[in-house]
Amino acid sequence: MATALAEGAVRSGVASEEQLLASARTEDTLAQLRQRIPGIRTTTSNSEVAEQADLLILGVKPQVMAAALADIRGSVRPQTLVVSIAAGVTLEQLAKPFKRGTRVVRVMPNTPCLIGKGAAAFSLGEHATKDDAKLVELLVSAVGEGYAVPEYQLDAVTGLSGSGPAYVYTAIEALTDAAVRVGLPRAVASQLAARTVAGAAEMVLSTGKHPAVLRDEVTSPGGTTAAGLAALEANGFRHALAEAVSAAESRSRELGESS
Ligand SMILES: NC(=O)C1=CN([C@@H]2O[C@H](COP(=O)(O)OP(=O)(O)OC[C@H]3O[C@@H](n4cnc5c(N)ncnc54)[C@H](OP(=O)(O)O)[C@@H]3O)[C@@H](O)[C@H]2O)C=CC1
Numbered sequence: 001m002a003t004a005l006a007e008g009a010v011r012s013g014v015a016s017e018e019q020l021l022a023s024a025r026t027e028d029t030l031a032q033l034r035q036r037i038p039g040i041r042t043t044t045s046n047s048e049v050a051e052q053a054d055l056l057i058l059g060v061k062p063q064v065m066a067a068a069l070a071d072i073r074g075s076v077r078p079q080t081l082v083v084s085i086a087a088g089v090t091l092e093q094l095a096k097p098f099k100r101g102t103r104v105v106r107v108m109p110n111t112p113c114l115i116g117k118g119a120a121a122f123s124l125g126e127h128a129t130k131d132d133a134k135l136v137e138l139l140v141s142a143v144g145e146g147y148a149v150p151e152y153q154l155d156a157v158t159g160l161s162g163s164g165p166a167y168v169y170t171a172i173e174a175l176t177d178a179a180v181r182v183g184l185p186r187a188v189a190s191q192l193a194a195r196t197v198a199g200a201a202e203m204v205l206s207t208g209k210h211p212a213v214l215r216d217e218v219t220s221p222g223g224t225t226a227a228g229l230a231a232l233e234a235n236g237f238r239h240a241l242a243e244a245v246s247a248a249e250s251r252s253r254e255l256g257e258s259s
């Protein structure tokens with residue numbers, strides 16, 4: 001995810017490739033990163049990055065955030081903007097290791113950022129400024145769409161759009177399998193399933209119509225869609241999605257509490 005944001009930073013003009021400096025634990029990961037962003041400088045020292053950064057993006061897993069913060073706590077300069085993309089880790093936890101007044105921002109992106117189609121939400125810490133908000137918006141809009149939300153909503157964002165691509169991939173796989181079962185070749189079924197999801201999502205976004213209105217436009221009286229929808233409702237489709245978002249939201253909060 002951090003690589004996607006680094007690519008976004010270059011695309012949006014926030015930084016040139018040569019201005020980017022990245023750390024990771026292993027040389028292997030850094031070598032892969034250099035293949036994606038040839039001009040980037042790399043190191044295995046987190047504190048080296050922290051010492052030099054104007055904009056410091058923390059892209060480690062929540063479970064290792066405490067260790068990463070410990071690595072950099074003495075190196076972050078007062079003027080540095082610290083941005084975390086970790087699920088669950090709160091603005092308070094992010095700010096705590098640093099000097100009072102350090103500007104921190106929490107962003108929740110999603111993997112479609114890798115192809116410029118991400119959905120991200122962000123919250124500013126108490127010392128972050130309007131200019132910081134503009135910078136973060138510029139960064140996330142280079143990889144998709146960004147929305148400012150109050151921090152208490154970020155775990156819900158994680159349950160919806162952060163984890164959401166995985167629910168949709170599962171739906172595409174399940175639709176494909178179901179179509180194969182009723183006789184379609186897998187290659188065609190997979191393309192039709194993915195394009196149906198993409199097309200329906202684009203209809204919601206581009207028409208601005210409520211999804212229920214769009215659904216009604218597909219549903220002929222006594223037709224095939226009504227039969228399919230009745231089967232979905234009978235099998236708890238809405239409930240399954242509600243439980244997925246709720247479980248992921250709870251897990252995001254848990255990850256924050258244990259970081
Ligand atoms: N994947 C997703 O869909 C999303 C993820 N996120 C959040 O993004 C964060 C990263 O997730 P993701 O990109 O999927 O994970 P990855 O495993 O792809 O990336 C994590 C990176 O952290 C590096 N790393 C591990 N330990 C350290 C350390 N101590 N110091 C410095 N670098 C370290 C790893 O390097 P190495 O390989 O060398 O160990 C690796 O490059 C998580 O906090 C997650 O909650 C947010 C939104 C969506």
Ligand SMILES: O=C(O)[C@@H]1CCC=N1
Pocket residue numbers: 087158162163
């Ligand atoms: O599964 C996770 O924990 C991360 C956060 C959101 C998406 N992936």
